[in-house]
Amino acid sequence: MSLLWTYHQQGSHLLLQSSLSNILRSIVTTSIHTRARQSPYVGTKDVQRTAVPDSKVSWKVNWPGYKATEYTASKVLKNPPWADDPDAKKIKGFNEFDGKIDRRSFMGEYEIDDKTNRPRNPAGRTGLSGRGLLGHWGPNHAADPVITRWAKNQPNFKGKVLEIVLINRKDNNHLALPGGMIDEGENAFVAAKREFLEEAMNSNDDAVVEQIDKLFENADSIYKDYVDDPRNTDNAWMESEAIDAHDETGELTKDLKLEAGDDAAKVKWVQLDRVRNLYASHESMVRIAVKKHGAYEYWHDNQHSSETTDDTNNK
Ligand code: BGC
Secondary structure: OHHHHHHHHHOOHHHHHHHHHHHHHHHHOOOOOOHHHOOOOOOOOOOOOOOOOHHHOOOOOOOOOOOOEEEEOHHHHOOOOOOOOOOHHHOOOOOOEOOOOEOOOOOOOOOEOOOOOOEOOOOOOOOEEEEEOOOOOEEEEEEEEEEEEEOOOOOOOOOOOEEEEEEEEOOOOOEEOOOEEOOOOOOHHHHHHHHHHHHHHOOOOHHHHHHHHHHOOOOEEEEEEEOOOOOOOOOEEEEEEEEEEEEOOOOOOOOOOOOOOOOEEEEEEEEOOOOOOOOOOHHHHHHHHHHHOOOOOHHHOOOOOOOOOOOOOOO
């Protein structure tokens, strides 16, 4: 009902789409974080998080003796340009956007500790305090481009199959969307486009940028959420926004020369015909795009295997 209300009141196609995305999002996302409680902390051999049982993840559950392990990586403490001051008391504007850094959370307003001025992870306890590997106190925003078109050779499934641009990440060989962190001054659309150019095109040539600009002309934000990421801590966490750019006719992408760059070891068009166990929350993002475009919903079909990485090279 609210969907129709929004549509009739505003008469806006875009608003209808974003309401639809919210509904789809609530269907595919899960709640309690697990990767954010894994030990040892990612990138270390010996940093053990305090064990947090499922029943005590929520801050609403009283746990007077809770003491998280304090850890911030030395490269973050060195105060590089992408990181905040080590002292959270120096940060102004939590829960705000100062025009450069967006410290607002997709989860709503988060709490700030009175004594330390540290933000509190809205998804609950992680067993680790400090920032771990993350630069910002509070939310750290990433953007993920979801670039799709219809597969040329349609397999005989119960619907039309999409293909999507995926990379193999250099750090863990996982199949992933070619996304990355949003830099100061960028919004998710700008960051998704830049990351796509860096990781999937390895180019900044004017002609290539123009091609990608065209592809992003009708881009749409389809997912914005907290991510259950192994880097998360009690005071710093990842949030991602997925940007969907779909090439309905295939014309805009037919001459695209994919080339892996930056954090990507490989890049390819991959048919969305079976579950492939993608990195972070990328599977949820891809499913929203599949539903949005009315494509074959491969995850309902058990005959297709699940795998962590993928080296099929379907161009
Ligand atoms: C990755 C994104 C991912 C985010 C949250 C970023 O480092 O580049 O693709 O969505 O982390 O896990």
